[in-house]
Amino acid sequence: MTGFNFRNGLMMAGALAVLAACNPDAEPSGSEIFAPAEAQSSAEVAAPMSVAQNVESIHEGMLVMDTHLDTPAYFHTPDYDFSVRQTFEQNGTHVDLPRMKEGGLDGGFWVIFTAQGPLDEASYDAARNQAMLRQMSIRELAAKYSDEVELAFTADDAERIAGEGKRVVYQSMENAYPLGTDVSLMETFYIGGLRMIAPVHFRDSQFADSATDVSGDSYGGLSPLGEDLVRKANELGMVLDGSHASDETVYDMIELSTTPIILSHTGVDGVYDHFRNIPDELLTAIAEDGGVIQINAYGGYLEALEPSAERQQAMADLEERFGGSYYDLDEATREEYSAAREEIDAQYPAPRSTFEKFMEHLLYALDLVGPDHVGMGADWDGGGGVDGMTDITFLPKVTAALLEAGYSEQDIEKFWSGNMLRLLRQAEEARTSELQSPTVLN
Numbered sequence: 001m002t003g004f005n006f007r008n009g010l011m012m013a014g015a016l017a018v019l020a021a022c023n024p025d026a027e028p029s030g031s032e033i034f035a036p037a038e039a040q041s042s043a044e045v046a047a048p049m050s051v052a053q054n055v056e057s058i059h060e061g062m063l064v065m066d067t068h069l070d071t072p073a074y075f076h077t078p079d080y081d082f083s084v085r086q087t088f089e090q091n092g093t094h095v096d097l098p099r100m101k102e103g104g105l106d107g108g109f110w111v112i113f114t115a116q117g118p119l120d121e122a123s124y125d126a127a128r129n130q131a132m133l134r135q136m137s138i139r140e141l142a143a144k145y146s147d148e149v150e151l152a153f154t155a156d157d158a159e160r161i162a163g164e165g166k167r168v169v170y171q172s173m174e175n176a177y178p179l180g181t182d183v184s185l186m187e188t189f190y191i192g193g194l195r196m197i198a199p200v201h202f203r204d205s206q207f208a209d210s211a212t213d214v215s216g217d218s219y220g221g222l223s224p225l226g227e228d229l230v231r232k233a234n235e236l237g238m239v240l241d242g243s244h245a246s247d248e249t250v251y252d253m254i255e256l257s258t259t260p261i262i263l264s265h266t267g268v269d270g271v272y273d274h275f276r277n278i279p280d281e282l283l284t285a286i287a288e289d290g291g292v293i294q295i296n297a298y299g300g301y302l303e304a305l306e307p308s309a310e311r312q313q314a315m316a317d318l319e320e321r322f323g324g325s326y327y328d329l330d331e332a333t334r335e336e337y338s339a340a341r342e343e344i345d346a347q348y349p350a351p352r353s354t355f356e357k358f359m360e361h362l363l364y365a366l367d368l369v370g371p372d373h374v375g376m377g378a379d380w381d382g383g384g385g386v387d388g389m390t391d392i393t394f395l396p397k398v399t400a401a402l403l404e405a406g407y408s409e410q411d412i413e414k415f416w417s418g419n420m421l422r423l424l425r426q427a428e429e430a431r432t433s434e435l436q437s438p439t440v441l442n
Contacts, residue, residue: 052400058409059104059399063162065417066108066392067196067294067375068172068243068265070382071095073113075137082141083148087391094380094391097148100167103392106417107149107158107168109196109264110138111382112189114178116203116210118328124180131178135171135192142169151193153437155425158417170424172196172241172264176229177205183225183232190236193437195424196264197233198241199226200249209246211275221248227256234258237431239423242266243377247282259427260290262420265377265384267301267361268293270368276301280368287369290426292419294377295362297384299353302361311348318344355388359401371411375419 074080074093085098095105112134117123142151149167152158161168171193179185186197199207204218207226222230230253233240240261242250253261263286267277278286283293299305307315322329322337329337365374378384380392389397402412 055400055403056396058403058412059396062104062399062409062413063159063417064104064106064395065158065168065375065420066105066380067262067377067420068174068296068382068384069095069108069110069380070113070174071380072110072134072138072141073381075141076133082145088385089390094385097145097167099391099393103395105167105392105395106162107152107170109170109172109377110141111172111174112138112194113174113201113382116175116177116201116205119206121180124178127178128180128185131173131189135189135194138169138171139192151437151439153193153195153439154428155421158421169193170195172198174198174241174244174264175201175205176207177201179207179229181206181225183228186229186232186236186238187433187435190238190433190435191437194238195427196239196241196262197229198243198264199229199245199253201244208249208252210244210249211246212244213246214275221246221252222256226252230256234427234430234432236433236435237427239420239427242286244276247279250278250282251285254285254289254291259430260292260423261286262291262423263293263377265296265298265379265382266293267296267298268364268368271357271361271364272301272303274301283365283369287373290423292373292375292423293365293369294375294420295358295365297353297358297378297386297389298382299351299357299386300383302353302357302386305351305353307351308348311344311350314344314348353386355386355394355397358386358389359398362398363405366405366407371407371414372419375415375417 071094075082079091080093081096083097086093086096088094112131114127114131114134117127139151142149149169150161152161152168152170158168173189173194173196176197176199186194199205199222200210202210202212204210204213204215206223207229208222209219219226226249230240234257239259240253240257241264242253242261243264243266245253250261263278267274268283269277269279278293286293318337318340321340322333326334326337362374376398385391388394399412402415
């Protein structure tokens with residue numbers, strides 16, 4: 001990859017920030033953590049939206065899921081408590097159990113994220129261990145709060161779990177890097193509950209080209225090992241996630257996979273031309289294959305956000321101080337970098353996008369490919385959230401906006417969970433493996 005210049009630093013900012021207040025020891029989350037906006041008034045925090053009573057009732061009556069919850073990054077950190085209501089203004093987080101209940105979020109895919117590192121055996125081993133610990137932390141959550149949440153393994157589990165008043169915990173893997181060169185390791189993660197997998201993240205992996213690796217294509221799409229990963233995912237009945245993948249990689253995934261693919265947290269080029277967003281022709285190809293795009297709420301992918309001159313200078317100074325790519329730094333230097341970056345974020349907050357811009361992406365995708373192929377994967381606790389929708393308590397506002405735009409309750413049910421569960425059910429029906437996931441809590 002090319003040197004860590006300022007332009008790339010802005011583009012890759014999501015990979016570089018860590019919230020010291022709640023996650024001082026973890027690697028950066030799956031996407032950018034924006035610095036908190038100025039604190040809202042207590043009245044705004046207490047009543048974050050105004051949604052008609054009948055809309056709230058409609059929203060509460062639906063199975064509401066999100067396909068990309070980066071919250072597991074906080075599970076083994078000292079200052080995060082899933083059972084306690086927090087606020088974005090307080091510590092930058094988006095998801096906890098009280099807010100899930102308040103916003104009507106029934107659950108979704110909780111992410112096993114691993115940052116992309118060197119392509120060597122020692123690094124693969126370290127990443128594997130990290131990913132296994134992250135999966136363990138998700139399973140520990142289900143054990144600790146077994147009266148409130150439950151692990152889900154099949155498409156049918158979601159409705160049953162939600163019907164019992166619990167929150168649904170599926171698992172996804174963002175970046176298959178921890179598998180090293182042995183795709184059979186997917187079987188171990190499958191037994192633990194993994195049901196969705198993405199081959200790549202910010203940089204080219206051993207499996208595929210990334211949309212944001214500006215050094216040039218490594219493979220022109222999937223590598224031969226990446227093709228093996230697709231076949232193994234089909235065998236196991238996992239949904240394949242094309243988020244973060246280059247366009248060529250996504251085309252390869254569509255062609256090779258026996259079941260439709262998902263983009264678990266992505267935007268559209270038709271609104272904002274960005275490496276991470278999908279052009280119309282590719283989104284149409286995904287939909288024609290039966291696949292789904294889940295629209296994210298990550299501000300840097302929704303629109304061009306111009307940082308202040310002070311922030312630009314501070315970031316330039318940070319680059320000069322550390323040089324190179326963040327992922328090429330050793331652990332101690334990463335921690336030093338993260339601390340310096342947090343100081344910049346606190347002093348010169350990054351600009352934020354808006355709920356209106358998020359809805360522009362969402363309505364554009366719906367208009368292009370229709371309600372059978374669009375959902376929501378906002379990138380909560382991984383950089384998602386915009387002004388007007390700062391955490392999951394605002395989800396009824398999305399339902400209200402879709403109703404106002406003329407979409408039926410049936411369409412909105414597809415958006416919130418029907419489409420993603422259809423893909424999971426198709427993957428299950430096509431699987432040839434006989435592996436099962438024991439319904440144990442640890």
